[in-house]
Amino acid sequence: xxxxxxxxxxxxxxxxxxxxxxxxxxxxxxxxxxxxxxxxxxxxxxxxxxxxxxxxxxxxxxxxxxxxxxxxxxxxxxxxxxxxxxxxxxxxxxxxxxxxxxxxxxxxxxxxxxxxxxxxxxxxxxxxxxxxxxxxxxxxxxxxxxxxxxxxxxxxxxxxxxxxxxxxxxxxxxxxxxxxxxxxxxxxxxxxxxxxxxxxxxxxxxxxxxxxxxxxxx
Amino acid sequence: xxxxxxxxxxxxxxxxxxxxxxxxxxxxxxxxxxxxxxxxxxxxxxxxxxxxxxxxxxxxxxxxxxxxxxxxxxxxxxxxxxxxxxxxxxxxxxxxxxxxxxxxxxxxxxxxxxxxxxxxxxxxxxxxxxxxxxxxxxxxxxxxxxxxxxxxxxxxxxxxxxxxxxxxxxxxxxxxxxxxxxxxxxxxxxxxxxxxxxxxxxxxxxxxxxxxxxxxxxxxxxxxxxxxxxxxxxxxxxxxxxxxxxxxxxxxxxxxxxxxx
Numbered sequence: 001x002x003x004x005x006x007x008x009x010x011x012x013x014x015x016x017x018x019x020x021x022x023x024x025x026x027x028x029x030x031x032x033x034x035x036x037x038x039x040x041x042x043x044x045x046x047x048x049x050x051x052x053x054x055x056x057x058x059x060x061x062x063x064x065x066x067x068x069x070x071x072x073x074x075x076x077x078x079x080x081x082x083x084x085x086x087x088x089x090x091x092x093x094x095x096x097x098x099x100x101x102x103x104x105x106x107x108x109x110x111x112x113x114x115x116x117x118x119x120x121x122x123x124x125x126x127x128x129x130x131x132x133x134x135x136x137x138x139x140x141x142x143x144x145x146x147x148x149x150x151x152x153x154x155x156x157x158x159x160x161x162x163x164x165x166x167x168x169x170x171x172x173x174x175x176x177x178x179x180x181x182x183x184x185x186x187x188x189x190x191x192x193x194x195x196x197x198x199x200x201x202x203x204x205x206x207x208x209x210x211x212x213x214x215x216x217x218x
Numbered sequence: 219x220x221x222x223x224x225x226x227x228x229x230x231x232x233x234x235x236x237x238x239x240x241x242x243x244x245x246x247x248x249x250x251x252x253x254x255x256x257x258x259x260x261x262x263x264x265x266x267x268x269x270x271x272x273x274x275x276x277x278x279x280x281x282x283x284x285x286x287x288x289x290x291x292x293x294x295x296x297x298x299x300x301x302x303x304x305x306x307x308x309x310x311x312x313x314x315x316x317x318x319x320x321x322x323x324x325x326x327x328x329x330x331x332x333x334x335x336x337x338x339x340x341x342x343x344x345x346x347x348x349x350x351x352x353x354x355x356x357x358x359x360x361x362x363x364x365x366x367x368x369x370x371x372x373x374x375x376x377x378x379x380x381x382x383x384x385x386x387x388x389x390x391x392x393x394x395x396x397x398x399x400x401x402x403x404x405x406x407x408x409x410x411x412x413x414x415x416x417x418x419x420x421x422x423x424x425x426x427x428x429x430x431x432x433x434x435x436x437x438x439x440x441x442x443x444x445x446x447x448x449x450x451x452x453x454x455x456x457x458x459x460x461x462x463x464x465x466x467x468x469x470x471x472x473x474x475x476x477x478x479x
Contacts, residue, residue, distance in 0.1 A: 116272050117319035121333035122308040122385065125301070131332060135323045 004183065007174045011184060014170030015191050020084070021156045021166065022195065025091035026149050032096025033145075037103025038129075051100065058097035064158050066090045071162040087159040095152045099145065106140040107133055139210045146203035150196045167191060223248040223283055223389060223421050224269070230277035231264055231445075238264050240445040241278070248388075249419040253432035253453070256442030257468060262425045266391040269423070270313045271304050283310050283388065309337075312387035316394040318374040320366040320381070326353070327362040330381045337385065345384070352380035356410050372403030376410055383414075389421045390414075396428060404428070411435065429472055433457050441465045 032054075039051035058066065071086040081089065110133050118128040160169035171184035178184075222245035231239040238261045246252055254262040267273045268280065271287070280287040289296045290303040299307070321329050330349040334340040340348075353359045356376035366374055375395055382390060392411065396404045408431050415422060415435055426432050432439060432453065439456040441449045441464075449462040460466050 113315060113317055113319045114321065116270075117315065117321070119272060119308070120270050120311075120313040120315075120319075120382070122305060122337050123333060124305065124337070127336045131336065132321055136321075 007178065007184070008187065010174060011167060011170045011187050011191070014165055014167035015188075015195075017084075017159075017165060018153070018156050018167040018191075019195065021087050021091060021159060021164075022149070022153045024084075024088040025095065025152050025156070028088055028092025029095040029099055029148065029152060030145075032093055033099025033103050036096065036100035037107070040100065040104045041107060054093075055097045055100050058094050063090060063094045063155050064161065066094055067158055067161060083159070083162045083164045086162055087156070087164055091152055091155055091159075094155070095148050098151075099148055102141050102144045102148070103137075106137040109140060110136045135210075139207060142203055142207045142210065146200060149199045149203070153195055153199065154192065220248055221284060222246055222281075223250075224423075225281040226265075226278070227280075228278040229265075229268070229275060229280065231261070231268065231273065232276050238445050239276075242446065244440065244447060244450075246421060246423065248421055251415055251422045251435055251437045252424065253436035253439045254423065254425045254442060255427075255429065255432055255439060255468075256448075260442040261445040262442050263393055266313065266393050266423060266425055269389070270311055270391055271308060282307055309385065310387055311389045311391065312382035312385055313391040313393065314375070314378050314382050314395050316397050318366075318371075318378045318398075320374055320378055322366050324366075325362070326358070326364050326366065326369070326377050329366065329377060330384050333381070334384050349380070349384060352383055353377075355413070356380050357406075370403060371399045372406045375399065375407045379407075379410055379414070387420070389423070392422065392424045392426070394425055394427065396426070396431075427472070429457065429469070441468070443468075 036051045036054055039047050040055070042048055042051075067087065067090040070081065070090045071083065074081065074086075114132060114136065115128070118132050123132070156166055157168040159166050160172070165173075167188050171188045174184040175181050224246040226245070227243050229239050229242040230237070238259075242261070242265070254265065256262055264273060268275055269282070269287070275288050279289065285307065286296070286299070287304075287307050288299050290299045291297075321332070324332065327346060327349055330352060331340075331342065331345040334345040334348065335342060350359060350362065353362055356379055358373060358376055358380070361369060361373065361377070366377070369377065379395075395411075396407050399407065408428070411424075411431075412435065414420070422435075424432065424435060434453075436453050438450060439453045440447050441456060441460070441462070443464050449456065449460060449465045456465065457469065460469060
């Protein structure tokens, strides 16, 4: 009879790595999404091109390949990253590329007359974005951001490729050692689901807060 | 004679192949109340939007308060205006829109104080005190804490007028401000504008289909058709004794549609 509690601890350690990757990856993705999404709308053409190249590259190649490059190829250019950092970088930049299009789309879907009102009130470009456009665009972004965050959570499983012991990696270790598939994979199924529910719930809370007072407008 | 506050010279505007304005020239004196009337698509709204820098010009020149709006001098030469110049010029001008364009995520008070605080750097307390005076003037002081979605169309438009006034522009543009309102809400907005016209020396340009109001409100009426001024003059003459055939036809149609003149 295997020591299930010991194996469970092992998987929970993996869950911690998964959670860490998800939180840090989402933070980077959020920053990348806003930087690239706003850059796509910049008045300066080269800035727009740069953002487009980033977005198309990271959407057009697989996360698996990107991770491999970040961890195994970048050292040849003199950049050596820890596995965790490499994982966060690849996941964050990958999901950030999808997020950038969400940011851009949401900003563009704020009605044009709102934008015109900010010009008539002589707000600066920054003030327009910060006080009028983004507050109305954010609630539109949130549902898709929730999707992206859950996608990122599930994509963390690829990091075992670069020797990070995340939840899926640990589950495979347990399976190899005990011969049981049901125990480790049922456990991580429940854990992934619980984490995804946590994200869903968090986004829903945020959505409710941000749309307060906005009902019946659009 | 005083210098004009707005001088428009040989102004052209086209959207693609559609020519909206064709060599348009006119001037507006400080404090003048001007009504722009004419059939839809005659270019009246486009003029207001160009004065508010919401459209670019295709040719010609606009001067506001003695300075070119879309041109600036750089190294002794006149070049197209940049954003900084437009920002500098926009402080003279305010605009009220057909669809109010209030910020739905901000309270009535915040809608009004946003620009004075951000653009003019006014302290919050001062901006709010001024906003309350303006709300009082448009008869909505008790709605300061309300959200725009809780207001009627007429109330929204009165807030929008207060918001535009908060920056104390010298020129106010009213773009069909009652067209989106239910008929019974039109009067409350017109009343506010009448008071404004009587109590301030602001220059006002009004695009409207309310001929009765234009008659009462304006010092001078410009009748537009196909991007040109067909006829202009004091409202008494334009509305009772138009000389141009196109003006007569237009006014007859408007009256037939049930509008007062």
